[in-house]
Amino acid sequence: MQWKTTFQVAATYVGAVMGAGFASGQEIQQFFARFGYWGLAGVVLSSVLFSLLGCGMLDLQIRWKITSYNDFFDYLLGPRLGRWADMLVSVLLFVGMLAMISGSGALFYEYFGFSRWLGILLTGCVIALALWYRGEGVLWINSVLIPLKFIFCLGIATAAIFITTSRDCEPIVMLANPIVSNWVVSAILYVSFNVTLAMVVFASLGREIQKAGARLGAIVGGIALGLFAFSIGASLLRFPDILGLEIPMVGIAGKLGDWPAFFYVVVLWLAMITAAVGNGFSLISRVVDSGRLSYGKATLILFILLLPIAGVKFSQIVQLAYPLFGYLGLVFMPTILYFWRRGY
Secondary structure, eight states: HHHHHHHHHHHHHHHHHHSHHHHTHHHHHHHHHGGGGHOOOOOHHHHHHHHHHHHHHHHHHHTOOOSHHHHHHHHHHHHHHHHHHHHHHHHHHHHHHHHHHHHHHHHHHIIIOOOHHHHHHHHHHHHHHHTTTHHHHHHHHHHHHHHHHHHHHHHEEEHHHTOOOOOOOOOOOOOTTTOOHHHHHHHHHHHHHHHHHHHOOOOOOOSSSTTEEEEEEEHHHHHHHHHHHHHHHHHHHHHTTTTOSSSHHHHHHTTOOOHHHHHHHHHHHHHHHHHHHHHHHHHHHHHTTTTOHHHHHHHHHHHHHHHGGGSSHHIIIIIHHHHHHHHHHHHHHHHHHHHHHHHH
8 A cells, every 4th residue: 555655746746847848848948948958957856955955845734634725825825925925826727737638738729720718728627526525536547647658758759769860850949938047946946836735736645645654755746856857958958949839849750650659749738637636636635625615616617718719829828927926936835844853
């Protein structure tokens, strides 16, 4: 049973981070690849931080017997600052879910040539079905889909690095991001943004993951995230003509042929679904805990608010909103490490 918990926590950690932005290559492009090979050093740094912070988060949640992320914020920051953090993270979860659904629209449009809204509506239906089963649905969809998409995506990126050739590529000069200009800062902001999401997902699952083997699962998840990010970053640097695309990893898969590209699109879509389910469940759980709405009504209202604005451009969300939330999340990283080490 301990290994089962380790596997579930690792899969949930990867699922919380490895969403549309990650598996599409857009996040790795914005936060790492645009710094060249120094960006790969940033990937290694981010992997170490993911493992440390994930272990610390779960240890604190087990120690404090956390069952919701607003309780976790109260312990970390105190009731007054905790309320502000609660509000900011609720917005973050909404924006993160928006990015996943927007990314699905871009995927259906760029690869299949279908309307963006077809991808958006189909993805919304699958997410709603998973959310219907609440916490069990979150753990189940992560345990089944995360290993599949991790193995396949890692295989595509590795094959692109070692098998294909990068001859005849015309480099695309990417515009600098005014919010992030240094690879170390970029790596820290990337971890800050994503650890905030993972912290919320873990806290929302509460006692379902507060078991023996959970901390090891966080370490394994951090290492897995580093391996995958490194392979994507290396493949993007090998093909500079891919940099700047809305869904760069589909372009990488296309270097291997039509079928690898097709299967990567399917796996990428699964990545979007798993991340959106984690974000949506955490946000809905917070609303339910406040006593204002039932689970069903909160889910319905979330989709009513989300779907009309899901047509916003995916890359713009990743480029602008993600780093800003990374700066806001910087308060959590040192605080988690402080309380975690203070307990020993």
